[in-house]
Amino acid sequence: MRNKLTIVKVGGGIINDKIILNQFLKDFSKIEGMKLLVHGGGLVASDNLNKLGIDAKLINGRRITDGKTLDVIIMTYAGLLNKNIVAKLQKYNCNTIGLSGVDCNLIRAKKRVINEIDYGFVGDIEEVNVDIIKILLNSNITPVVCSLSHDGQGQILNTNADSITSVVSIALSKEFDVTLKYCFDKPGLLIDQNDESSIKKYIRLSEYKDLINKNIITDGMIPKIENCFSALEKGVENVFIGNHNIINEENNCTKLTLE
Amino acid sequence: MRNKLTIVKVGGGIINDKIILNQFLKDFSKIEGMKLLVHGGGLVASDNLNKLGIDAKLINGRRITDGKTLDVIIMTYAGLLNKNIVAKLQKYNCNTIGLSGVDCNLIRAKKRVINEIDYGFVGDIEEVNVDIIKILLNSNITPVVCSLSHDGQGQILNTNADSITSVVSIALSKEFDVTLKYCFDKPGLLIDQNDESSIKKYIRLSEYKDLINKNIITDGMIPKIENCFSALEKGVENVFIGNHNIINEENNCTKLTLE
Numbered sequence: 001m002r003n004k005l006t007i008v009k010v011g012g013g014i015i016n017d018k019i020i021l022n023q024f025l026k027d028f029s030k031i032e033g034m035k036l037l038v039h040g041g042g043l044v045a046s047d048n049l050n051k052l053g054i055d056a057k058l059i060n061g062r063r064i065t066d067g068k069t070l071d072v073i074i075m076t077y078a079g080l081l082n083k084n085i086v087a088k089l090q091k092y093n094c095n096t097i098g099l100s101g102v103d104c105n106l107i108r109a110k111k112r113v114i115n116e117i118d119y120g121f122v123g124d125i126e127e128v129n130v131d132i133i134k135i136l137l138n139s140n141i142t143p144v145v146c147s148l149s150h151d152g153q154g155q156i157l158n159t160n161a162d163s164i165t166s167v168v169s170i171a172l173s174k175e176f177d178v179t180l181k182y183c184f185d186k187p188g189l190l191i192d193q194n195d196e197s198s199i200k201k202y203i204r205l206s207e208y209k210d211l212i213n214k215n216i217i218t219d220g221m222i223p224k225i226e227n228c229f230s231a232l233e234k235g236v237e238n239v240f241i242g243n244h245n246i247i248n249e250e251n252n253c254t255k256l257t258l259e
Numbered sequence: 260m261r262n263k264l265t266i267v268k269v270g271g272g273i274i275n276d277k278i279i280l281n282q283f284l285k286d287f288s289k290i291e292g293m294k295l296l297v298h299g300g301g302l303v304a305s306d307n308l309n310k311l312g313i314d315a316k317l318i319n320g321r322r323i324t325d326g327k328t329l330d331v332i333i334m335t336y337a338g339l340l341n342k343n344i345v346a347k348l349q350k351y352n353c354n355t356i357g358l359s360g361v362d363c364n365l366i367r368a369k370k371r372v373i374n375e376i377d378y379g380f381v382g383d384i385e386e387v388n389v390d391i392i393k394i395l396l397n398s399n400i401t402p403v404v405c406s407l408s409h410d411g412q413g414q415i416l417n418t419n420a421d422s423i424t425s426v427v428s429i430a431l432s433k434e435f436d437v438t439l440k441y442c443f444d445k446p447g448l449l450i451d452q453n454d455e456s457s458i459k460k461y462i463r464l465s466e467y468k469d470l471i472n473k474n475i476i477t478d479g480m481i482p483k484i485e486n487c488f489s490a491l492e493k494g495v496e497n498v499f500i501g502n503h504n505i506i507n508e509e510n511n512c513t514k515l516t517l518e
Binding site: 048051052071074075076077078079080082083084086087088090091095096097098099100102103104105132135136139141148150152153154155156 | 307310311330333334335336337338339341342343345346347349350354355356357358359361362363364391394395398400407409411412413414415
């Protein structure tokens with residue numbers, strides 16, 4: 001029998017709010033069975049860059065990661081955020097370990113090729129090696145993964161947390177029944193961005209393009225939803241998107257389905 | 260049969276020099292059998308504090324760790340240094356994982372009691388739980404441990420790397436034949452601090468106090484040597500102190516012996 005595994009991705013908005021983050025981690029710690037958390041932390045990184053007098057450079061919402069920026073990203077994601085999340089979850093009796101894509105060669109990536117824009121030390125994922133995750137889960141240890149990868153030649157690379165969540169979920173779906181929950185700042189997919197009651201409780205793959213044409217799924221959401229459908233198509237059992245309440249309320253968020 | 264385990268502690272001086280660090284990590288990657296690395300990084304942390312305009316406060320060589328300082332310590336040790344060391348060792352085909360004392364409750368500590376001096380968020384080690392280390396070593400994974408602990412209530416604490424090395428080595432000596440190598444900026448214990456040929460190749464516990472009286476072992480070295488003898492007395496098989504060449508040259512450093 002395959003074990004169930006719940007994978008949760010938590011984004012910058014929640015991480016940046018200490019009270020909400022605390023409640024979120026308390027809820028996460030209560031998830032029964034095997035679980036794994038992936039986090040970003042772009043807002044905290046921007047704040048640290050600002051304190052160091054380094055300009056945060058973003059093009060179309062994507063960060064340009066030069067060498068100095070990369071150092072701050074590594075310090076923020078793998079250091080400050082990852083270890084504080086692990087410490088909080090230990091307090092809630094959830095035996096966690098902090099990981100990055102560098103550890104045990106979890107996420108191997110390639111530095112993004114320079115076309116029109118030089119994104120700097122940004123990684124496009126090439127290979128995922130979930131052996132360490134399986135060892136940990138089978139030892140009742142909950143991994144907390146931050147969004148860094150490496151190129152295998154000693155270079156750490158800044159890597160999109162949604163993409164990491166998706167590839168790790170797909171790789172683990174070979175051995176576990178994976179339920180994936182993406183938490184962001186909205187309770188789900190809204191038809192009217194200003195009205196939380198306009199939440200769409202289900203979205204089928206076939207509706208997806210239609211919703212883009214109708215401008216209901218826009219810029220930042222498109223890669224997110226694409227990652228979700230990709231996960232579903234490649235073996236992940238269930239995918240939900242919603243806000244920090246998603247852990248407790250599967251009925252008050254958006255469920256993605258292939259049909 | 261018990262497995263052999265080599266534990267190496269690397270200090271700030273080596274970590275601060277990229278060329279020496281690189282050679283050191285290359286040498287470390289070639290150690291045969293099970294191994295584990297513990298690192299500090301106080302000099303890099305001081306540099307980061309300086310960049311952020313936070314005064315590094317040291318009393319008798321010991322850091323006063325207020326809240327802002329702690330954040331920088333966590334970012335530097337668990338983020339920048341730990342993940343770059345792991346990435347470099349992956350390059351040298353050494354399958355490593357970065358850990359702190361927070362992960363899997365490895366090092367539980369108590370915030371230092373305020374007597375004359377308030378050291379802030381500094382931890383005195385209470386309990387070490389090496390289960391995760393055993394799981395990793397038995398899976399052919401090399402742990403790289405940075406010097407942070409936690410209080411079990413969600414608070415991360417800055418903790419002396421020599422002390423962490425000592426307690427982790429002692430705990431692991433219950434199941435492994437542990438050889439411990441402390442690397443610092445001298446080739447070993449020198450009779451004359453200005454003459455590297457005056458190296459003392461062996462030091463017996465009974466000589467230790469005599470050497471303190473003769474001012475050959477002074478301030479900063481006293482707790483270091485004390486940690487070494489404590490490790491030997493409590494089950495560690497061999498203890499050496501030396502510089503970054505210690506991995507290759509057991510004959511050109513100082514070996515500590517109980518008799």
